[in-house]
Amino acid sequence: MAEPSGSVRSFDDEALPHLDALYRVALRLTADPTQAEDLVQDTMLKAYRSWKQYRPGTNAKGWLLTILRNTFINDYRRRKHEPVAMDLEAVEPHALYRSIEDTDPEGTFFAQIVDAKVLGAIDALAPEFREVLALSDIEGMSYGEIAETLKIPVGTVKSRLFRARRQLQGVLYAHAVEMGYIKPRETAP
Amino acid sequence: MSRLDCEQALDHLQDYLKRELTPELVVEVRVHLERCRDCAGHARFVENFLVMLETKARRETCPKEVRARILAALRAEAREG
Numbered sequence: 001m002a003e004p005s006g007s008v009r010s011f012d013d014e015a016l017p018h019l020d021a022l023y024r025v026a027l028r029l030t031a032d033p034t035q036a037e038d039l040v041q042d043t044m045l046k047a048y049r050s051w052k053q054y055r056p057g058t059n060a061k062g063w064l065l066t067i068l069r070n071t072f073i074n075d076y077r078r079r080k081h082e083p084v085a086m087d088l089e090a091v092e093p094h095a096l097y098r099s100i101e102d103t104d105p106e107g108t109f110f111a112q113i114v115d116a117k118v119l120g121a122i123d124a125l126a127p128e129f130r131e132v133l134a135l136s137d138i139e140g141m142s143y144g145e146i147a148e149t150l151k152i153p154v155g156t157v158k159s160r161l162f163r164a165r166r167q168l169q170g171v172l173y174a175h176a177v178e179m180g181y182i183k184p185r186e187t188a189p
Numbered sequence: 190m191s192r193l194d195c196e197q198a199l200d201h202l203q204d205y206l207k208r209e210l211t212p213e214l215v216v217e218v219r220v221h222l223e224r225c226r227d228c229a230g231h232a233r234f235v236e237n238f239l240v241m242l243e244t245k246a247r248r249e250t251c252p253k254e255v256r257a258r259i260l261a262a263l264r265a266e267a268r269e270g
């Protein structure tokens with residue numbers, strides 16, 4: 001086992017750079033800043049204590065996120081009342097693009113939406129949706145890495161992502177219409 | 190080589206943009222997008238959405254005081270060994 005100072009140094013070099021990613025994912029999982037802070041701190045302490053189990057040079061971010069997620073499931077999930085998840089399953093998969101292709105085909109209205117609104121919309125997704133969305137589309141993990149971290153099949157990762165993105169697009173589109181960033185498509189008389 | 194129709198191409202679109210398709214499917218989707226303006230437009234829309242999502246969400250970082258608190262907890266842990 002490495003002497004303490006060496007182990008502290010490698011922890012600092014390999015684990016600490018992922019603090020922002022851990023904090024973001026913690027926020028998405030808990031949807032509560034205070035809990036997210038505690039969750040990240042608990043995660044980092046657990047990671048530090050079991051640092052000798054980490055193989056240097058392997059996927060530190062994945063290793064840390066696995067600890068974060070297990071800690072969340074074991075210690076946090078029961079604490080909070082989940083927000084009511086939206087269900088837009090009835091929406092046809094590619095319907096959104098059809099409704100904007102004439103007015104804003106490139107979807108530039110997305111850029112006008114403030115960051116906080118986007119984050120709020122992610123947090124209103126069902127927990128299993130916002131989790132895969134955070135790991136894939138925000139933190140850049142591959143489907144394979146996510147499947148391994150969450151212990152679910154790659155096909156499940158893909159289908160959850162597909163539905164999560166579709167729901168998110170729908171909610172952000174509705175917000176953009178409400179704010180006047182985009183005109184709703186005129187319905188035929 | 191089999192050719193994708195629009196519905197199949199759109200079904201693969203997100204995985205294509207996330208670089209999660211097999212090399213064979215990547216070629217098939219790319220060929221379809223080069224030939225189909227409608228699907229190419231759809232692809233630009235989805236790509237813009239994914240870029241927007243990542244850009245906006247990643248601007249959120251761990252606040253300084255939270256980082257300091259966590260570092261202090263780690264240092265205390267290291268001292269106690």
